[in-house]
Amino acid sequence: MKKWQAIYEYLIGLIHNNIIKDGECLPSENNLKVKFKCSVQPIRKAYFKLKEDKLITSLQGKGYIPYKESTNVLLSFSELFPNAISKYKYLGKISLTKDLKIKTNFLYENFVHKIIVKRFIDNELFIYQISYISDYLLKTIIDIDLINKKGLMHFFNNCLKYKINYSVKQIITLKKEDIKDWNNNIFVNEDNLILDKGMLFTLTQDLVEYRESYYKFKNFKWSFIEYYK
Template identity: 55%
Template sequence: MKKWEEIYNYLLDLIMENKVKAGEFLPSESKLRVKFKASLQPIRKAFSVLIADKLIIPVHGKGYQLINSENNKLFSFSYLYPNAKSIYKYLGKQKVDNELMKKTHFYYEDYVHKIEVKRYIGEKLYIYQISYISDSLLKRELDIEFIQKNGLMKFFTTSLKSPIGFAVKKISTSLKRELVDYDIDEIKSENLILDKGLLFSLGQQLMEYRESYYNEEEFEWSFIEYYR
């Protein structure tokens, strides 16, 4: 990992973990130079990427300020629903065949990790999710216990070789239950919302493909996950 990527991930963690709030300033260039034993070039590169991500703005004489806009934050499910819980189940590592390649857009014969996620609000299953994560972009072994404790987004920011760049979504409405490949009896609806997501690195490499299923009657889309 390049030095600027290490600094970028550190700053992004501060934002995602709410250690720096909207309107507050990120650590100064001088503090980052000491912490990372780095020159100004990688530090300013990290800040420039955060500016391009529309997460911060430079303020003359003060530093870099977190933008006060709900639409410009990197959202996770736990951020949107702090009282909710997610249950993660590791379904194994598999080689991408033709069918999976067409479905997920990962390269043929690459390896991916498959994870099942059930997201609850109270006792009700709100989202059923299947995620495929690129094995080649991981810098350490996939740790399902870490994911259960910290969430997928935290895992991505600490375990991938390249910083997160952007996400693409496609939402299908009124998907008939019989067309769904998975057994989701806990969602009591004949029609489901299918949310397909692709997560890319800054270098535009595919990191994750996910399918999320919602109860049609309870689905509401009112935020932008990755705004660039």
């Protein structure tokens, strides 16, 4: 491991483990020079990479602090819909075929864990979701009882090697007849659906989960705030 990478992972650990509190600065260049017995170049490269990854921001005359953003907050489904019920079914650890690697973007893993989720609001199926979860990033086995009790995001927050950071989404419309991954007993009276494709990443930009969430047209609403920078 190169020196700047070791410094980068050290700083990631300080952020991930909440050692740096709100408003506190990360270690100075001088402190890191002493700790890692190195010149200033690898330190600046590590800090540059953290800024590039939008994990830190700089305070003029003070140093670097963990980045805080009040918009586009990544919330769990239960936080958005506290009265909803989610039923999770674990389908096991599966091998990644070439086609599945391309589909899910798990290009450098051989196995993933597959989970089916049915989310209900007022006893009506609201979302049907297929999730593929990294095997490499888990530090414990899949506990489906815990997931059914606390939710998938709770499991991720407590059972991954690294902290969750952000998600990437693509939202499209499609005909139900074109869906090959599940049978036609889901959303029986619907001909067209909304598909929300999502990828969840850690602080270290490793892919944790690829998911496909299917909605009825009438149940889908997308609201957000856009800021000019």
